Amino acid sequence: MARSGLNTSGSDLTADLPKPKINKASLQRSLRIFRFVLPYRGKFTVGMGLLVLSSLSTISFPWIAGKLVNVATGEPLRLPGGLELDINRVALGLFLVTVLQGIFSFGRIWFFTQVSEFTVRDIREALYAKFVQLPIPYFEQNRVGAITSRITSDVAQIQDSFSLTLAELFRQVFTLVGGIAFIVAVSWKLSLFMLLTFPPIVLAAGLFGRKIRTLARTVQQELAHTNTIVEETLQSINSVKAFTNEQFEVRRYNASLNKVVRAALQSNLFRGGFVSFVIIGLFGGIILVLWRGATLVHLPKGTPGHLEVGDLTSFIIYTAFIGASVAGLGELYGKVQSTLGASERILEILDETPEPTHQQPALGLVPAQVLGDIRYEHVAFRYPTRPDVAVLQDIDFHIAAGEKIALVGPSGAGKSTIAGLLMQFYPLSGGRILVDGHDVADYDLTALRAHIGIVPQETLLFGGTIRENIAYGKPGASDAEIVEAARRANAWQFIQNFPEGLDTLVGDRGIKLSGGQRQRVAIARAILKNPAILILDEATSSLDSESEKLVQGALDELMQHRTSLIIAHRLSTIRKVDKILVIDGGRIVEAGSHEELSEREGGLYANLLRLQFELA
Ligand SMILES: Nc1ncnc2c1ncn2[C@@H]1O[C@H](COP(=O)(O)OP(=O)(O)OP(=O)(O)O)[C@@H](O)[C@H]1O
Numbered sequence: 001m002a003r004s005g006l007n008t009s010g011s012d013l014t015a016d017l018p019k020p021k022i023n024k025a026s027l028q029r030s031l032r033i034f035r036f037v038l039p040y041r042g043k044f045t046v047g048m049g050l051l052v053l054s055s056l057s058t059i060s061f062p063w064i065a066g067k068l069v070n071v072a073t074g075e076p077l078r079l080p081g082g083l084e085l086d087i088n089r090v091a092l093g094l095f096l097v098t099v100l101q102g103i104f105s106f107g108r109i110w111f112f113t114q115v116s117e118f119t120v121r122d123i124r125e126a127l128y129a130k131f132v133q134l135p136i137p138y139f140e141q142n143r144v145g146a147i148t149s150r151i152t153s154d155v156a157q158i159q160d161s162f163s164l165t166l167a168e169l170f171r172q173v174f175t176l177v178g179g180i181a182f183i184v185a186v187s188w189k190l191s192l193f194m195l196l197t198f199p200p201i202v203l204a205a206g207l208f209g210r211k212i213r214t215l216a217r218t219v220q221q222e223l224a225h226t227n228t229i230v231e232e233t234l235q236s237i238n239s240v241k242a243f244t245n246e247q248f249e250v251r252r253y254n255a256s257l258n259k260v261v262r263a264a265l266q267s268n269l270f271r272g273g274f275v276s277f278v279i280i281g282l283f284g285g286i287i288l289v290l291w292r293g294a295t296l297v298h299l300p301k302g303t304p305g306h307l308e309v310g311d312l313t314s315f316i317i318y319t320a321f322i323g324a325s326v327a328g329l330g331e332l333y334g335k336v337q338s339t340l341g342a343s344e345r346i347l348e349i350l351d352e353t354p355e356p357t358h359q360q361p362a363l364g365l366v367p368a369q370v371l372g373d374i375r376y377e378h379v380a381f382r383y384p385t386r387p388d389v390a391v392l393q394d395i396d397f398h399i400a401a402g403e404k405i406a407l408v409g410p411s412g413a414g415k416s417t418i419a420g421l422l423m424q425f426y427p428l429s430g431g432r433i434l435v436d437g438h439d440v441a442d443y444d445l446t447a448l449r450a451h452i453g454i455v456p457q458e459t460l461l462f463g464g465t466i467r468e469n470i471a472y473g474k475p476g477a478s479d480a481e482i483v484e485a486a487r488r489a490n491a492w493q494f495i496q497n498f499p500e501g502l503d504t505l506v507g508d509r510g511i512k513l514s515g516g517q518r519q520r521v522a523i524a525r526a527i528l529k530n531p532a533i534l535i536l537d538e539a540t541s542s543l544d545s546e547s548e549k550l551v552q553g554a555l556d557e558l559m560q561h562r563t564s565l566i567i568a569h570r571l572s573t574i575r576k577v578d579k580i581l582v583i584d585g586g587r588i589v590e591a592g593s594h595e596e597l598s599e600r601e602g603g604l605y606a607n608l609l610r611l612q613f614e615l616a
Pocket of ligand 1: 409414415417
């Protein structure tokens with residue numbers, strides 16, 4: 001299912017994806033994502049420094065607050081130099097620390113968000129660059145929704161980590177360790193007592209909370225299931241009625257609703273338990289520590305273990321801090337897990353082998369000029385996603401430069417596949433394809449594809465203007481070139497009639513243009529590209545005769561002086577080609593000119609011709 005790509009908060013977008021266990025191996029794998037932070041290590045270090053400072057000021061707050069209470073209860077505060085501080089000065093100190101903390105936190109957020117924004121931009125850039133370079137079979141094996149969620153939600157998860165989770169993790173650990181150090185310094189006896197009672201209770205509360213979340217998720221899932229039933233049933237209400245299954249559907253819905261109620265009640269049982277646990281357990285823990293602390297305060301001054309009121313105050317605040325960080329760490333564990341999962345998935349894609357496009361000239365043949373001599377030598381092929389089906393077998397033919405050849409045959413015979421292999425969208429299973437005498441595998445893919453133009457069966461345009469769509473054949477083309485291409489593609493007439501001319505928006509995938517207009521834009525695009533080799537996949541959807549004439553005229557213009565491979569569905573359009581290959585079941589079953597083939601008694605071509613004639 002495609003996820004919403006616009007939400008970049010990343011909070012629960014990846015909640016339903018698998019989370020890896022945190023261990024050495026998963027950490028090692030995932031931490032490679034940090035290579036994207038390296039360019040911004042300066043900013044990262046400053047952010048880290050500010051984080052340390054802000055955590056230090058946080059942790060010193062309870063200590064100074066305790067001192068303030070001590071001074072108020074007659075226990076003077078002397079600095080190492082002998083200077084004695086009064087209430088006002090201590091309060092001012094407390095305020096100063098708070099202001100500093102505010103400044104440090106601001107800086108920390110500013111630097112960390114910069115690092116996270118830049119890093120995330122770089123990761124998205126790298127992912128996108130990788131996506132467009134991955135071979136076609138990758139897209140047949142992975143759903144587009146799943147792929148796009150890598151670049152949206154997984155990256156958002158990482159962004160969250162770099163800007164928040166990482167800092168939060170550090171802060172919590174710092175507070176936990178620092179807090180414990182401080183309370184031990186204040187009173188080790190009370191610390192021991194507190195550590196034995198309070199953190200276990202907080203931890204139990206955390207686990208309780210997690211259980212509740214799991215149960216709540218079950219309720220959501222059950223509810224989603226009931227909604228699916230409603231949707232399914234209403235969408236195919238005709239079938240429900242035709243099969244007289246109304247009562248069956250009602251029973252199915254009821255059963256599902258009852259499951260929701262059962263799950264919800266169980267979840268709420270835990271929720272209720274949680275509330276009373278927090279009241280009794282958590283507050284009970286605090287009371288225990290308070291009680292123990294009060295008895296220590298009550299001890300006469302000078303007796304071992306005696307505690308000042310201010311120190312008890314610091315102690316209690318530290319206890320709250322420690323409790324909060326124990327609870328926070330539990331929460332963070334889940335986030336770290338999600339981040340590890342997200343970065344593993346991202347790295348997996350980055351590690352995929354791309355197509356060998358844009359190679360160094362030394363690696364792939366870069367022809368300055370392609371003449372367009374094509375030779376298929378005993379080509380065999382199976383789609384990587386369906387390796388058990390031999391789609392093509394022993395395809396062997398030659399097209400001299402500038403010749404036109406048509407592939408005809410029944411639907412599913414393998415015509416488009418033969419043409420597609422020239423572009424090297426898939427590796428061959430056997431045989432080889434030569435262009436100008438060189439194996440296509442020896443070419444730099446980009447250099448080779450630059451010389452091949454395709455006019456597909458269904459032209460999908462990009463959502464921009466007509467100008468942008470034509471210029472796609474030659475980025476940076478001048479207006480004069482675009483107009484000339486449009487003219488030669490019989491498209492200029494209709495473009496001119498639009499009030500906005502070339503700037504007319506074509507709508508999503510070109511829906512604002514008619515089928516024939518879309519095709520002529522695609523032809524103009526191919527004319528602008530000016531390739532030596534052309535692959536024309538004839539449109540199956542019928543155009544009206546006027547439109548067809550215009551498209552055919554445009555195609556004739558396009559095919560001039562180019563080697564053309566025409567996948568023909570209507571035999572009437574291919575009489576002029578140099579050779580016709582009849583494909584059936586992945587093999588060439590007949591080859592020859594129109595005249596030769598149409599006179600062959602009992603031949604497939606002659607049969608197809610008769611069929612089309614009868615239909616017409
Ligand atoms: N991407 C793919 N993955 C797996 N199998 C495929 C893929 N594309 C096509 N096929 C299969 O390969 C065979 C040949 O398909 P191809 O599209 O080449 O036929 P075609 O002759 O062009 O048909 P049509 O005239 O209907 O366009 C078919 O059986 C088809 O199911």
